[in-house]
Amino acid sequence: MRLWAWERRRAAEIFDGMLPPGANGRFFLGAREAGVVEFFEAHLGFMPARTRWAMRAAVDVVGAYASVHRDGARGALQALARSPIYAMREVVTLLKQVVCMGYFSDLRVRDELGLDRPLERPA
Amino acid sequence: MIATWRDFPDGTDDECDIAVIGTGAAGGAIGKVLTDAGLDVVFVEEGPPIDHLRAGRSVAEASRHIFRDGGTQVSMGRSFIPVLQGRCVGGSTAINSAICWRIPDDAYDRAFARFGLADALPLADLHRQYDVIERDLDVHAVSEAALGRNNALMRAGAEKLGWTGQVTRRNETDCEGSGRCIQSCTGGRKRSVDVTYIPHAIEHGARVYATCRAEGFVTARKRVTGVHGHFWDPDTGKAGGAMTVRARRGVVVAASAVQTPILLGTLPIDGHAHLGEHFRAHPGTGVAGVYDETVRPWLGATQGFEVTHFRDHGIKLEALCIGPELGSVRLAGIGASFMEGLAEFDHLAVWVVAARAEAEGRVRGRPGHAAAISYTPSAGDLRKVRSGMRSLAELHFAAGARWVQPGIHGLPARLGRDDLGRIDDAPLDARAYSLVATHLFGTARMAPDSTAGVVGTDFQVHGLRGLFVVDSSLFPTNLGVNPQHTIMAVAMLAGERIAQASA
Numbered sequence: 001m002r003l004w005a006w007e008r009r010r011a012a013e014i015f016d017g018m019l020p021p022g023a024n025g026r027f028f029l030g031a032r033e034a035g036v037v038e039f040f041e042a043h044l045g046f047m048p049a050r051t052r053w054a055m056r057a058a059v060d061v062v063g064a065y066a067s068v069h070r071d072g073a074r075g076a077l078q079a080l081a082r083s084p085i086y087a088m089r090e091v092v093t094l095l096k097q098v099v100c101m102g103y104f105s106d107l108r109v110r111d112e113l114g115l116d117r118p119l120e121r122p123a
Numbered sequence: 124m125i126a127t128w129r130d131f132p133d134g135t136d137d138e139c140d141i142a143v144i145g146t147g148a149a150g151g152a153i154g155k156v157l158t159d160a161g162l163d164v165v166f167v168e169e170g171p172p173i174d175h176l177r178a179g180r181s182v183a184e185a186s187r188h189i190f191r192d193g194g195t196q197v198s199m200g201r202s203f204i205p206v207l208q209g210r211c212v213g214g215s216t217a218i219n220s221a222i223c224w225r226i227p228d229d230a231y232d233r234a235f236a237r238f239g240l241a242d243a244l245p246l247a248d249l250h251r252q253y254d255v256i257e258r259d260l261d262v263h264a265v266s267e268a269a270l271g272r273n274n275a276l277m278r279a280g281a282e283k284l285g286w287t288g289q290v291t292r293r294n295e296t297d298c299e300g301s302g303r304c305i306q307s308c309t310g311g312r313k314r315s316v317d318v319t320y321i322p323h324a325i326e327h328g329a330r331v332y333a334t335c336r337a338e339g340f341v342t343a344r345k346r347v348t349g350v351h352g353h354f355w356d357p358d359t360g361k362a363g364g365a366m367t368v369r370a371r372r373g374v375v376v377a378a379s380a381v382q383t384p385i386l387l388g389t390l391p392i393d394g395h396a397h398l399g400e401h402f403r404a405h406p407g408t409g410v411a412g413v414y415d416e417t418v419r420p421w422l423g424a425t426q427g428f429e430v431t432h433f434r435d436h437g438i439k440l441e442a443l444c445i446g447p448e449l450g451s452v453r454l455a456g457i458g459a460s461f462m463e464g465l466a467e468f469d470h471l472a473v474w475v476v477a478a479r480a481e482a483e484g485r486v487r488g489r490p491g492h493a494a495a496i497s498y499t500p501s502a503g504d505l506r507k508v509r510s511g512m513r514s515l516a517e518l519h520f521a522a523g524a525r526w527v528q529p530g531i532h533g534l535p536a537r538l539g540r541d542d543l544g545r546i547d548d549a550p551l552d553a554r555a556y557s558l559v560a561t562h563l564f565g566t567a568r569m570a571p572d573s574t575a576g577v578v579g580t581d582f583q584v585h586g587l588r589g590l591f592v593v594d595s596s597l598f599p600t601n602l603g604v605n606p607q608h609t610i611m612a613v614a615m616l617a618g619e620r621i622a623q624a625s626a
Contacts, residue, residue, distance in 0.1 A: 048493045102183070105183055105448070115421060119299065122267065122268060
């Protein structure tokens with residue numbers, strides 16, 4: 001599944017608006033650096049047509065509210081998350097789903113939280 | 124043998140005694156009984172055989188590989204509610220938390236006896252099947268070593284409050300507490316049917332056609348004599364060769380409460396007014412607690428402790444080990460504030476409520492296309508969910524949480540102990556909650572005649588011979604407890620009857 005170049009640019013800014021680089025002492029990587037855009041593109045290929053459409057539309061909706069820059073995207077996402085309109089809030093949920101799944105697929109991010117360490121069993 | 128689209132580029136015709144559509148809890152269990160009785164069985168499974176390396180790589184890869192619609196199936200109603208189902212050899216047993224509950228007497232009366240099914244599904248016979256399943260699948264309470272902090276904290280909270288609860292009984296052998304049941308158990312410890320009953324059936328001569336969609340039935344007058352469909356490549360969606368399986372003694376449909384009515388909809392059946400209707404579920408949602416200690420909620424038996432104190436009210440509370448790939452979607456904030464939430468994810472404990480909902484929905488669709496599920500929990504259902512959320516919050520504080528995160532629209536992202544009353548005032552509107560629908564029932568309900576249901580008490584579809592339904596779509600309503608065990612027991616009972624009738 002290939003996105004248009006403008007869709008990739010827009011998705012990258014929106015995802016970085018959601019998870020900006022250097023904004024947290026523990027998770028230094030932003031979404032783009034963690035490969036979330038590539039993840040998003042690959043993930044779409046496995047989705048049924050209507051979900052693919054919904055995800056691309058979600059990027060378009062946020063893009064329509066924001067200049068194509070992560071600060072603008074962050075403001076748009078915050079406004080949508082607070083919206084009294086359920087469908088608008090769901091746009092943010094949908095994007096969070098794919099961003100979180102992509103972000104925590106990055107091994108550096110996983111290492112930071114110790115996600116792949118086994119359960120320490122009681123002695 | 125398990126064959127896939129790669130093995131039959133030009134399609135295949137086969138013949139057997141019984142064709143079974145679906146390899147999940149019901150399909151796997153009945154396949155075991157039928158092959159033990161000496162019958163020649165062919166399974167038709169839409170999903171792939173599980174590549175455990177691939178499913179274990181990440182939650183994303185597992186969702187692409189073994190979940191229906193890549194894990195994005197939702198019901199449409201007043202809100203969008205995810206409806207998670209496995210689509211692979213093993214069905215939802217490959218992705219669920221392996222919980223095994225014998226149906227309690229009160230649930231049996233409510234779900235089966237009240238609908239006139241006590242003779243068709245005698246409780247004593249179900250318990251006889253439970254005994255077999257528990258032996259075959261190594262059902263036992265989660266060990267202390269595999270519990271992990273997420274489960275242990277819930278137990279501590281319940282003990283402090285004096286609420287009834289117990290360590291969960293599950294089908295697994297020496298669970299290592301990886302919390303990855305959803306990825307078909309990366310440690311290979313879960314005794315799902317893809318590693319138990321399906322291999323057993325194969326050893327006894329069964330063939331499995333995986334990545335093979337059933338699209339309709341072969342019929343002769345009023346008798347179903349086979350199933351037809353196509354192979355497909357689930358990674359590209361491209362269609363493969365055609366498949367026809369002629370079944371001398373009948374076709375068993377065990378494709379789930381979503382897919383079974385869609386398949387039956389390709390036939391003119393007597394109980395069509397009920398087909399796809401009466402869809403029931405156990406909608407639920409989670410409440411996270413924020414703790415000073417490190418919890419690592421992704422570690423431990425996926426669901427290792429349950430509180431049954433409110434089961435009479437239709438509410439069950441369960442711990443749920445979940446990683447940030449899925450669990451952080453519910454965290455509030457955007458940008459730096461969202462990342463703060465992610466950074467303390469290892470200090471969360473995540474617990475869920477499941478409600479025995481009264482609302483009924485509907486399933487429509489065509490084979491090979493995404494199902495249209497229409498479902499909206501009622502105000503009464505949401506009252507149960509809300510009450511369960513309040514109880515979860517109380518449990519968290521009893522276990523030592525600093526804050527709770529209810530995830531209800533309109534409420535603050537975090538609530539302290541003194542703010543719990545705010546949950547009671549949350550709106551009874553499905554759009555305010557992040558619900559998930561699990562445990563699906565009722566879209567081809569069993570009833571003595573076709574005015575009341577789709578499937579007869581002999582498990583045959585009304586008005587047709589040789590077409591049997593054995594999955595939870597035949598349950599007239601939801602159980603209020605985890606259904607995997609009862610789905611298997613009912614399917615085994617059906618298998619015994621079909622085998623006896625075939626002898």
